[in-house]
Amino acid sequence: MKKYILLLTVAAVGLTACESDYLETAPEDQIGTSTILSTTEYAELALNGICRAMSQQYLSTQGLNGEGTILNWYGTFTGNDAQKSYQTGWAALWNSTYHLRTSSIYLYYPWFYYYKLVSNANGIICNIDEATGTDADKELLKAQALVFRAYSFFRLSQLYSHRWKDEQGNCPGIVLRIDQSTGDIPLSTLTETYAQIYKDLDEAISLFQSSGKDRAASEFYKPGLDVAYAVYAKAALTREDWTNAKKYAALARANYPIMSSAEYASGMSVPNNEWIWGVYDASDQTLYYYSFYAYMASNSNSGANRTYPVAISKELIDQIPETDVRRDLYLVPSEEEYAECNAFGRSTKKLYNRAWDEYGDWLYSTSLVYAYMQFKFRNIDNPGVGPFPLLRAAEMYYTEAEADCHLNQEADAQQLLFEVVSPRDAAYTKSTKTGADLLAEIKLYRRFDLWGEGNDWFDYKRWGESIVRKKVADGGSFHTTFAVTIKPEEGNAWTWAIPEKETDYNADIN
Numbered sequence: 001m002k003k004y005i006l007l008l009t010v011a012a013v014g015l016t017a018c019e020s021d022y023l024e025t026a027p028e029d030q031i032g033t034s035t036i037l038s039t040t041e042y043a044e045l046a047l048n049g050i051c052r053a054m055s056q057q058y059l060s061t062q063g064l065n066g067e068g069t070i071l072n073w074y075g076t077f078t079g080n081d082a083q084k085s086y087q088t089g090w091a092a093l094w095n096s097t098y099h100l101r102t103s104s105i106y107l108y109y110p111w112f113y114y115y116k117l118v119s120n121a122n123g124i125i126c127n128i129d130e131a132t133g134t135d136a137d138k139e140l141l142k143a144q145a146l147v148f149r150a151y152s153f154f155r156l157s158q159l160y161s162h163r164w165k166d167e168q169g170n171c172p173g174i175v176l177r178i179d180q181s182t183g184d185i186p187l188s189t190l191t192e193t194y195a196q197i198y199k200d201l202d203e204a205i206s207l208f209q210s211s212g213k214d215r216a217a218s219e220f221y222k223p224g225l226d227v228a229y230a231v232y233a234k235a236a237l238t239r240e241d242w243t244n245a246k247k248y249a250a251l252a253r254a255n256y257p258i259m260s261s262a263e264y265a266s267g268m269s270v271p272n273n274e275w276i277w278g279v280y281d282a283s284d285q286t287l288y289y290y291s292f293y294a295y296m297a298s299n300s301n302s303g304a305n306r307t308y309p310v311a312i313s314k315e316l317i318d319q320i321p322e323t324d325v326r327r328d329l330y331l332v333p334s335e336e337e338y339a340e341c342n343a344f345g346r347s348t349k350k351l352y353n354r355a356w357d358e359y360g361d362w363l364y365s366t367s368l369v370y371a372y373m374q375f376k377f378r379n380i381d382n383p384g385v386g387p388f389p390l391l392r393a394a395e396m397y398y399t400e401a402e403a404d405c406h407l408n409q410e411a412d413a414q415q416l417l418f419e420v421v422s423p424r425d426a427a428y429t430k431s432t433k434t435g436a437d438l439l440a441e442i443k444l445y446r447r448f449d450l451w452g453e454g455n456d457w458f459d460y461k462r463w464g465e466s467i468v469r470k471k472v473a474d475g476g477s478f479h480t481t482f483a484v485t486i487k488p489e490e491g492n493a494w495t496w497a498i499p500e501k502e503t504d505y506n507a508d509i510n
Contacts, residue, residue: 036123040133043124043141050120050148051221054279057290064109067279067390068292070155071454074110079456080467081316081447084295085370086344087308088481095484096467099491108499110159114152118177121145121152126180139211143204147223147231149178150200153193154235158458159496161190164239165464166493169194175506186508187498194239201235204228220271221280221387226252230276230391233399238462242403249400252276256393258423261325267378268453269293269386276391283381294384296377296452301364302384309373311345312451314477315470317372320448323427329376331355331369338371343472344479345371372477377452389453394420398446405439413438421445457494464488 037043054067063069076082077094084090092098098106124145128138153174162171173193175185188196208214208225215224229252236244259274271278281291288294294302296310312330320327333341337351347355352369362375364382380386397420404413418430433441443463447456460467470476471483488494503509 034127034130037127037131040128040131040137040141043128043131043133044137046120046124047141047144047222050117050145051280052285053117053120054221055281055285055287055291057287058113059105059109061105061109062290063295064105064113065287065290065292066113068295068388070110070113071388071390072292072295073106074159075454075457076310076452080460080469081313081451081456082374083311083313083469083478083482084304084308085311085368085373086346086479087304088479091481094482096486096491096494099495100497102497102500102503107496108501110156110496111499111502114156115175115177117152118149119180121148122177122180125149136211136213139207140213143207143211143225143228144215144223146200146204146207147228150197150204150228150235151223151231153197153200154231154238157190157193157197158238158461160498161193162493162495163462163464163488164190165462169239175502175509184506184508194235197235198232201228201232205232220275220278223277226255227277227391230396233396234391237399237403238458240406240462242406246400246403246407246409249396249403252391253393253396253400256396258393258397258420261424264326264424265329267329268376268388269297269378269380271387271389274393275389276393276396278387278389278391281385281387283385286381286383286385289383291384292388293377293379293386297379297384297386298359298362298367298373298375299364299378299382300384301382306364306367309368309370310377310452311370311372311477312374313469314372315475316444316447316451319444321425321427324421324425326376326424326448329374331359331371331373331375333371341371345472345477347371374452392450392453394449395446395453395455398442398449401442402439402446405442410434410438413442417442417445420449424449461488461494 037046056066058064058066063073073093077084078096093106098104101107125142128142131138153176156174161173169189169191171190173188173190176188176193176196177185178196205225205228208228215222229248233245233248233252236248256274256276259272263272289302294300295304297305298309317327317330317332331351333351337347340349341347341351347369351371355369356363359375362378397416401413401416404410404416414431418428422428431438431441466488467486469478469483471478471480476483498509
């Protein structure tokens with residue numbers, strides 16, 4: 001992975017954003033972007049650097065670690081189905097009270113991070129045609145950069161735009177930076193934003209196909225043709241474009257079999273044939289206490305995990321049959337064990353002893369034990385080393401099934417649900433539910449299967465459903481500080497405001 005490291009230097013120094021003064025720019029006496037990208041060999045290093053930028057420390061703030069922060073702090077801990085046991089100091093952020101704090105680093109971070117990826121991608125997109133190298137190599141690199149840009153625009157729109165279902169695209173979108181100009185740019189509409197995402201992905205798919213090339217099988221961290229399909233499916237689902245969501249989800253998952261029960265039980269830090277796209281991380285490039293697993297891994301020695309393990313919602317896992325092997329990755333207490341826990345779910349008695357008997361290899365020596373704590377995410381080295389998935393085949397099954405429900409193709413949805421659930425639950429029989437009941441079952445298994453992978457809050461936002469977290473006394477498992485109800489219309493309809501560090505420098509945004 002030495003080329004990975006070299007690329008980061010190129011990406012972070014030579015290809016930083018140039019659209020506004022607040023974004024980092026290379027000094028004029030440094031080597032220029034066109035020179036860096038003068039050959040396809042150098043452009044490949046730049047592409048690798050964007051991959052590496054997804055797992056880097058940013059803004060001198062602990063926990064801001066690239067893509068992992070988006071999954072954890074903006075997708076999982078803010079959602080309906082997970083909590084950091086007793087880590088109440090972060091409640092203001094995880095209870096969604098930061099959406100209008102335009103000077104907050106937490107409101108600004110996703111904007112900063114994704115436009116950094118966009119700027120680096122634009123460096124390749126705008127210069128690769130003039131580079132020295134074969135046409136096939138140039139087409140491949142441009143396609144990969146276009147996927148990065150489309151993915152970044154999509155993520156930004158999820159956070160900083162209203163739901164499609166609320167306004168059908170007739171609302172402000174984001175700033176569409178598609179070249180290397182430094183001028184002011186107004187906000188697009190959400191309709192225009194999705195049009196650009198689709199355009200980038202259509203061009204990427206065409207270039208992948210015409211190049212006759214794709215990423216290597218081991219390069220799970222790079223965009224490839226199937227990644228383009230998967231991002232298309234994810235975006236189309238959020239846009240409620242059911243036809244394209246179904247089409248591209250099927251294409252994306254075609255070459256990725258559902259992982260076996262043993263593979264699922266091995267945890268998410270071991271790439272396997274179900275991973276469509278992921279983030280690379282290794283011991284020689286660790287982010288230490290900034291990393292994704294430093295906030296998620298049950299076996300991490302970080303204080304954020306030893307003292308505050310991540311736990312699944314009691315209400316969610318109680319709906320999953322005991323025959324589903326995925327339940328074994330959570331410390332589900334018996335009634336007697338739960339009764340012995342304190343008011344916030346911590347155990348020092350029977351559940352504590354069982355945790356160490358059954359899951360001792362997946363804990364750190366001084367880990368506290370809480371009811372419903374998870375063992376799905378475990379690092380490969382301390383304090384938080386390990387790759388993690390962004391897109392898996394399972395998500396594409398649920399995406400296609402959800403789209404089928406809206407397309408009145410319920411038999412197809414039932415079959416897809418059976419194909420994705422039955423490998424983990426031998427007792428599961430094909431659903432006979434229809435209508436709203438079938439859709440609810442698909443949502444339930446999507447929540448459970450993809451738990452902790454950063455989809456929770458984003459799914460609830462696009463569904464327009466309330467987050468309802470119940471405390472122990474009300475039949476749930478959440479600490480009282482996290483036991484809140486957040487309705488779809490609250491918190492600016494879950495829409496993050498445009499940060500001051502954009503509006504202060506961009507005169508075209510009112």
